[in-house]
Amino acid sequence: MFIDDDEGTDDALITHQTLIDTQERLGALLDLMPTGLIIHQMQGILFANQQALFLLNQSENTLVGKHILDFVNDEIRNDCSNSFINSFSQDTPVQFPQIKLTTYHDQPRYIKVTAGRLPWEGTTVIQLLLEDVTELKLKADELENLTFHDVLTGTYNRRYFIERAEHLIADALHEKRPFSLLIFDVDWFKAVNDTHGHLAGDAALKTIVDVWHANTRQNKEGKRAEDGTLARIGGEEFAIFLPGVSLEDAKKVAERIRESIAKETISFEEINFNITASFGVTTLLEDDRKLDDLIRRADIALYRAKENGRNRVESL
Numbered sequence: 001m002f003i004d005d006d007e008g009t010d011d012a013l014i015t016h017q018t019l020i021d022t023q024e025r026l027g028a029l030l031d032l033m034p035t036g037l038i039i040h041q042m043q044g045i046l047f048a049n050q051q052a053l054f055l056l057n058q059s060e061n062t063l064v065g066k067h068i069l070d071f072v073n074d075e076i077r078n079d080c081s082n083s084f085i086n087s088f089s090q091d092t093p094v095q096f097p098q099i100k101l102t103t104y105h106d107q108p109r110y111i112k113v114t115a116g117r118l119p120w121e122g123t124t125v126i127q128l129l130l131e132d133v134t135e136l137k138l139k140a141d142e143l144e145n146l147t148f149h150d151v152l153t154g155t156y157n158r159r160y161f162i163e164r165a166e167h168l169i170a171d172a173l174h175e176k177r178p179f180s181l182l183i184f185d186v187d188w189f190k191a192v193n194d195t196h197g198h199l200a201g202d203a204a205l206k207t208i209v210d211v212w213h214a215n216t217r218q219n220k221e222g223k224r225a226e227d228g229t230l231a232r233i234g235g236e237e238f239a240i241f242l243p244g245v246s247l248e249d250a251k252k253v254a255e256r257i258r259e260s261i262a263k264e265t266i267s268f269e270e271i272n273f274n275i276t277a278s279f280g281v282t283t284l285l286e287d288d289r290k291l292d293d294l295i296r297r298a299d300i301a302l303y304r305a306k307e308n309g310r311n312r313v314e315s316l
Helices: 006-031 050-056 074-087 134-148 158-175 189-196 198-214 247-263 291-307
Strands: 036-040 045-048 099-101 109-120 123-132 179-186 229-232 237-243 265-268 271-274 277-283 313-315
Touching (some): 036 109, 050 123, 074 109, 134 158, 158 179, 158 229, 158 237, 158 291, 179 189, 179 198, 179 247, 179 291, 189 198, 189 271, 198 247, 277 291
Antiparallel strands (some): 099 109, 109 123, 179 237, 229 237, 265 271
16 A cells, blocks of 8 residues: 655655744844853864854854864963863863964953763763953953052052062972072162152162163063062162072172163253162072071171172172
8 A cells, every 4th residue: 555655754844844933033132142152072163152263363254174283372272182081071160271362453352161971962062151351351460460560660569579579489498409599779879759759769660670671581472580589678779689599690780770870860850860770689598498598697688788888889
């Protein structure tokens, strides 16, 4: 007996169309999400909603097939790669390191990425949730800058100096490596303020920071911080800590900075004047246990420099 299966064919067509309609509605719903969503297989991206395309500054045609690691800078690529691989085998969400996107020319964007395993049409993929945390990151950076930087000169402040130096001293003691400290201040600074005014004095303090950057391998972006760090720890008093630097080499650094400060002519409005600085230098000893031990000796050496005529380096 012949059976007409047109009805079954029609049902299949209806089911297929329903599936297409459902996927389209789901896609439209995902595009309304304020969070970026990416469906990612091991080899590359399968799907991205509109917010993800916006954050990555991509179109659907250019993004599909790429890899999320294509948007990661070299500094965190290995960590992000490990997070990516782990997310395919873990049942709990995996948090990526914060990713800095440079796909926008005006300013970088920072995104928080969370990955989770997801069944997808018979294969295992992961879904990546992309949250724009740029505003939070910039506010956090601003707060950190205010917390650890001197407002007038832009260099590090006393709080940063103490916290960082104590950490580096503990490392130096543990690893038996040298660590040296320089403390210096401007000679006759009160006379500068009295003669030229407090704004001229402020210009002098700023000049010291400029001289430091011009005469060391540490640049204004804070790179190569292992070559030494400058901090303003008092009114006209500064400190430099030098991890991995012996006393003799620290004295050479101090002498170079002292000479450069003395040679620098400070221009403020229509006034030109010069300043000098006195330095006290010390290094970490075997019996030292904390930063105060070094500060005490550096202060004694600085006092000697003042007593012996100023504009000189003394060590202890």
